[in-house]
Amino acid sequence: MMKFWLLALLWLLTACDDFTQATIAVDCGHFNNQGLQVSVNSQPLSTCPATVPAGATQLKVSARKELADGSYLYAEQEVTVTAMQVQVRLEPTSVFTEEYYYRKATDVYGFMAYQKHYPDGARLRDLRIQFSEEFANVYTYAPNLMMVQIPAGSFMMGCSEGDTECEENEKPQHSVTLKGFKLSQTEITLEQYYKFAEETQREIDQPRGSEHRTDPVVNVTYPDAVAYTTWLSKKLGQKFFLPSEAQWEYAARAGSTTRYSWGNTADCSQASFDGGPQSKCSLTLKNGDELNLKAVGRYPANTFGLQDMHGSVWEWVQDCRNDSYDQAPTDGSPWLAGNCKWRMSRGGAWNMDSGYMRSSLRAYGAPNRALYHQGFRVASY
Template identity: 40%
Template sequence: MAYAAWLSKETGEHYRLPTEAEWEYAARAGTTTPFWTGQCVKTDQANYDGNDDYAGCGAKTGVYRAQTLRVGSLPANPWGLHEVHGNVWEWVHDRYHNTYAGAPTDGTAWEGGSGSTRVSRGGSWFNGARNLRSAVRSGNAPEDRDDKTGFRLAGDTPATPDDRVGSRAAGDDSVKPPDQFSKELPDRSPGVSAADITEPTLLMPRFDFEPPMMALPGGQFQMGSPEDEPERSSDESPRHPVRLAPFAIGQTEATFAQYDAFCTATGRQPPDDNGWGRGQRPVINVSWEDAVAYAVWLSKETGAAYRLPTEAEWEYAARAGTTTPFWTGRCITTDQANYDGNYDYAVCGTNTGVYRQATVPVGSLPANPWGLHEVHGNVWEWVQDRYHDSYQGAPTDGRAWEAGGSSARVVRGGSWYGNSRGIRAAIRFDGDPELRSFNLGLRLARTLSP
């Protein structure tokens, strides 16, 4: 409460704790099932103790992180909210009542009653799946503090068509929730240009089939691996400086939901999902030619200049200012990337024994310092460049290297199927432009106006 009051004073906006009704409305995001994910939830969708099942649905995955995750590490619900199930219990404004008999029906906080305890919602990393359900409630003394409880703020900012998802018709006093199947979404980045970008900036989509992008400022970095990097390949040499102009790149790999919209609109055969599911999983079984066609279609539909990233842009974005084998440092673990954890790298401890043997939904794992998820592992990502077996003669201005080389195109980042050596920031591989595979997808880039 004190934090919300301070933030309101500092910003001139009205921040507060959400009411219990607001919290559940937002967490459900239009769903009526125990979880926004459906009848069940998994530990790649929420942070909880995966040693117990819920209603025999398969919530028992054996994964128990025993701590919080960074916010935004796990998939968002259909209205864009992350970690509404698990991670930490979240304080709401209402007093606790042991039933809803007599509860307000207008969304206001329920302050009546004799008890002093306040409600918390959502469950935590410490709980089993049952206690993560959208409907579950807990009561605690208002002075309680522990390592399982936090909060999420609400705000009473004026609702206008420019700052709200949804719309209000003339004479209609009801706020409409976002429609996950609608085409048009508010433009959260009107008029963004390269000159505006001085730090990594999230560009929200204007259409529901458009990916969220991170606009990155230009800069210079050393591309390739240093000669003393363990288990490097010769095609990562010579290490060389590259200076890039500002550009935007996908916050995540392109998803099945996004790519399937392209297939539906163009009558293209949708790629196989390998039995793992579609939606927010990264699209797989797409060729370089498919990826280019998708970018061309998306550009036409949105008016923005979508394309595949150049190889230099990809590595610049993946490194996010780091010079180590991984953005995480000299080592990486399977709670930071999706790879085969049965093998070590440079005796650093990457052999965790965890091997998921499938993709994970985009945004499931922590983002790098510039806000990009799954740049190491999950799926290999097509870039624009032709493959050359060394960087001798490579462009130094961030352009795609189209001259010479082979007809094969470059893929970067590694996948769930490979070991930790094969997901380093410098690792490169090549594939024929028509190649499709269960460990191969894409991440889009976007050219910014001057």
């Protein structure tokens, strides 16, 4: 019996030794062949995809690539080797460093982003001195307004391939090329609208229970939204405007070709919408209470860094109503021909199902009608 156990132990030790001779096949998905450096237990070995020796049975496999803007791509995974060939798939994501935010601090919004992410940053003092006047204006007239730079590019606007819910006004899908612009990170909030309403003697009419300063302002007509951009332009000394439909959809898609910026299905962790009676984000909870507006910025940002593009509240855009994309502009400009008795609105809302918050869905409304699920966000160059 003792001999049997000794042989079993010897076999086990031999098997473990064999696993140290195993190989690890590392895949980085759509970042393959993009120069990511693969490391195993902190030892750089090759670029991704790669097949590398394990050398041990407990591993930390990682991939990293430094980018010119000061950020880097990174992914890691801990692996227990239990076979002679092991497949590892890494999903690199962007890591934004202090250097990245410092380089982006070329205007007051870049400064605010640096301050938000690095409140004890080494260069914060210098930036505060440089942008003190502009920051004071933003803080006074539109507190916490963050403008996100949207890169120039091209995209296919309209009905996503394979989307069976598309309306006729989402067709035909067509190519649009846009220059870079800026878009507010979230919808305009109650605190950002308050000073404008006070100075222009406009009434603020938020639903009961939705009076928090960071809730999106609602019951805003199209003329109200346009007037706000004019007012804000004068106060902050730069041109603000409502985005065009093309700018809005390009920013919402953020490089995606799917129904939503994250994929083809939606759940309650991704956006504010009515998921139906069996959903955690059902409009009506089991106790009979109704969900209402939620503060902006509660859900993950898309690839461009924008939040609440899907769900939350409908957002006014400049364009007039057209029932198809025939002869639509292809340069990202607003479509101001057509039936301008109606103005377009995008993004869906907290009290509607996920189909209404598809990237390509187009809605329209009477410009002078104020709705409790209608808001807006602002753009600039």
